[in-house]
Amino acid sequence: MNARIETVVLDMAGTTVVDDGLVEEAFARAWDRERGEAMGLDGVDREGALQWVRDTMGQSKIEVFRRLLPEDDAQALNRAFEAAYDELVGEGRSIAIEGAEAAIRALRAQGRKVVLTTGFARPTADAIVASLGWIGLPDLVLTPADAGRGRPLPDLNLMALIRTQASSVHAIAVVGDTATDIGSGLAAGAGLVVGVLTGATPREAFETAGAHQVLGSVAELPELLERLGR
Template identity: 45%
Template sequence: MNGAERISVACLDLAGTTVADGDAVETAFAEAIATMGVVAGTGAHDRAMAAVHDARGRPKLDVLRSLFGDEARAQAAHLSFERSYDLIVDRRGLAPVSGAEKALDRLTGAGVRVCLLTGFSRRTLGRIVDALGWWDSVDMALCPEDGGRGRPWPDLILSAALRLGIDDVRHIAVCGDTENDILSGRRAGASIVAGVLTGAHDADRLRRAGATHVLPSVAEFADLVVLSPPPLHHDDAMTADHR
């Protein structure tokens, strides 16, 4: 197997993986939920925020649908979420996770195509990538509106594979900070599904979801991808089994 058959596409999550999140996403959720009458200091609020934390990585609108069970209320809460997130970004600004930009350069410099994935809407995705000036650093950026079902389903990763002309999902590497990111990568058949510890979920949770690697941050992910051996194909496995 030659070098061209190594990992050729890297799918990286945004908030908590390549973009420093802090508490911005959960703060925006809390403010959105409050506009629907679920206010801080109540048991209902605590339960809702626990559900939000568990659901990190999923499409934001899907999370709100699961909380409210009513499309009109979910849509209204989603509008509030996006307004709140915009205000947080305006106040605090956006910054990459330490080492993220070097990781993107390392991947693209090695000929690996990079796709950013997110559970944000297309509008918020565009705002984040614009603010960071990353359009020239990546090949593609996809949100749930682009790929059918969002995470934990594999649709976004498989959409990236189709759009980038990948003929074998084993040539894909995935990186994310949540259980849902990991589940999505495993269901897509990616060879590398790495969890990072800069975001929402801890190492144990990432491992239970099926992470092939747990890394301190995306900075280590680039070396893992670039230096990884080629994925084992069926014919290779058959040969190895009969040695």
């Protein structure tokens, strides 16, 4: 089914926004402030916790922290993480992927809706969008709390479809830099699921995850859709 793509769902960190270790750095700051030498569940230490954050990149952050700590501690760590990430954004550390802004404009000029999605909470997502001067650039920015469940579940993509009034799951494209993004796109039944190589995921991992296409970066997306006649 090669429906025209009406709505493009773009991940933020690693896909449209450079993730230069910012998530890890914010997490390390948060852990040091909130936990210090204290261990998490199953005796997980700072290094183990950092590895877990790397392994679960792209997933809802609060869900990730709940696997490390009891509920109250997970909430506290999440607040500390958000604060630390906001500090890094405030320090000018959040920058756009080269060509991402032009790609978003081109997709909209092609008559499509563009939705940014993220595993971050709303205040962090808004701070990133504002720091890039992107308020109003996409049609919509969605966080896990807006949709219900975070990635790899399909909720964010399906909420993007509903909020932009796309005609079918076949008319949405989901684009991301992690296998988690690919899984969420496939789980939503998206007509086109695309991996981009601007994060830490190699091409082979996208192919294994079932991505329909792999691009060097989101900058190539408007042309890909035209080339595919979609």
